[in-house]
Amino acid sequence: MNNAEENKIDTSESKKVSVKSSFSVFNDKVSSIKMKMASNSYLKHIITPLGLFVLLPILVYSFYQITWASPRFESQMQLIVQQPDGMSTLDPSMALLTGLGATSTNSDTQIVQSFINSNDMLSYLDEKISLREHFESNEADVFSRLFSWQSKEDFSQYYKSMVEVSIDEKSAIITVKAQGFNSEFATLLATEIGNKAEWYINDIGHQLADAQLAFIKQEHLSVETRLITAQTELLSFQQKYNLLNPEEEGKALAQIVYGIEAQIASKNTELTTLKGVMSDVAPQIINIENQIKAYQEQLRFEKDRLTQQNNTDAGDLSVSQVLAKFSDLKIELELAIKGFASSTISMEKSRVEAYRQLKYLIQIESPTEPEDNQYPKVMYNIALLSVILFLLYGIGRIVLSTFNELK
Known part of the structure; x- marks a missing residue:
């Protein structure tokens, strides 16, 4: 080639x-x-309107939920407020005076709920386990965490969104659910909430018991003071008038008066008899008349002792007044003795009742240690957003169509 x-x-x-x-x-x-x-x-x-207002937001939100949203773990515990059964053991009179009674279980559970959501609990948790530092940590995404520039009010609202407290009205069981960005902190948060709430309820119970005992002791001290005063006044009255028992001495004086009156009556009878057989100047008649006058003088003297004061300047009292005064002092002493006995019994009973009314916060379920994150609920959130957006889109289309037709 x-x-x-x-x-x-x-x-x-x-x-x-x-x-x-x-x-x-x-x-x-x-x-x-x-x-x-x-x-x-x-x-x-x-x-398109459907793509921009429905599909695109769903896609963006789905991307956030699946790839970016921080997992939140939830620890759960259950509490109940208990106290020993028993009605108030105070005497009815003392119960009316003190106004003490049983407290409502619903009120106790609401107190626990309010305390868990309070700023006092929030301050304690922040000091104890650095709660705000955890909520501001970089473990959480920017949409889920708390920022350092946010106020205490924002911190409180964020805390309430991370801690849920619910009460079963029938059983009075308190359920506490605490969230954290890791399992260990969620369990720690629930544990500290339970410990602080238990201390708070026990402290309230002791304060109420101390207040009840202080009130009863004060009432008992008043009754005891009344008894001592009554005894002192009665003894002073007896010493002043040299009377051991004025009532008995008053009875003795009355018997003397009655005896003198009997003697006068007897002598008058004898005088009448002698005058029938003797002259008025007879020695026997004059003697009897003198005896009658002597008896009458003694009778007036004894009656004066019963009804008149011996020495007005000295403030002495007559026998009748002494008896009346002594009777008043004796009645006051008897009432004071009865009140003291009743108060002593009530104080001992209330001492036992005060401790029986102490309340205790019992953990039915200890804080759980979660292994899987409960939040965010990806499928639920995406489905919910989709339903809402489609509903809004459908309502918007209907409104626009109606507007165009009317136009």
Whole structure:
């Protein structure tokens, strides 16, 4: 084969290669045009009211929920407030005076709920386990965490969103659910909440018991003071008038008066008899008349002792007044003794009752240690957002269609 033939062959092969390359370039251009057309059709479907207001937000929110949202672990515990059974053992009179009674279980559970949600609990947790530092940690995404520039009120609201307290009205069981960005902290948070709430309820119970005992002791002290005063006044009265028992001495004086009156009556009878047989100047008649006068003088003296004061300037009292005063003092002493006895019994009973009324916060379920995160609930959140957006989109379309028709 000569050189001319070889040149022809090379020329034909080069032409074939150039044709192939041109064809491949053409195919690439066609493919790029097809891809552009496809992308344009895709964008065409996206850039619609349905795509912009429904599909795109769902896609963005789904991306956040699946890839970016921080997992939150939840620890749960159950509490109940208990106290020993028993009615108030105070005497009815003391119970009316003190106004003490049984407290409502519903009130106790609401106190626990309010305390867990209070700023006092929040301050304790922040000091004890650095609660705010955990909520501001970089473990959480920017949409889930708390920021350092937010106020205490924001911190309180954020805490309430992370700690849920619910009460079963029938059983009075308190359920506490505490969330954290890791399992260990969620369990620690629930544990500290339970410990602090238990201390608070026990402290309230002791304060109420101390207040009840202090009130009863004060009442008992008043009754005891009344008894001592009554005893002192009675003894002073007896010492002043040198009387051991004025009632008995008053009876003795009355017997003396009655005896003198009897003697006077007897002498009058004897005098009448003698006058029938003797003259008025007879010695026996004069003697009897003198005896009658003496008895009458003694009778007036004894009656004066019973009804008149011996020494007005000295403030002395008559026997009748002494008896009346002594009777009043004796009645006051008897009442004071009865009141003291009743108060002593009530104080001892209330001492026992005060401790029986102490309340205790019992953990039915200890704080759980979660292994899987409970939040965010990805499928639920995405489904809920989708339903809401589609409903809003449908309502918007209906409103626009109605508006266009009326237009």
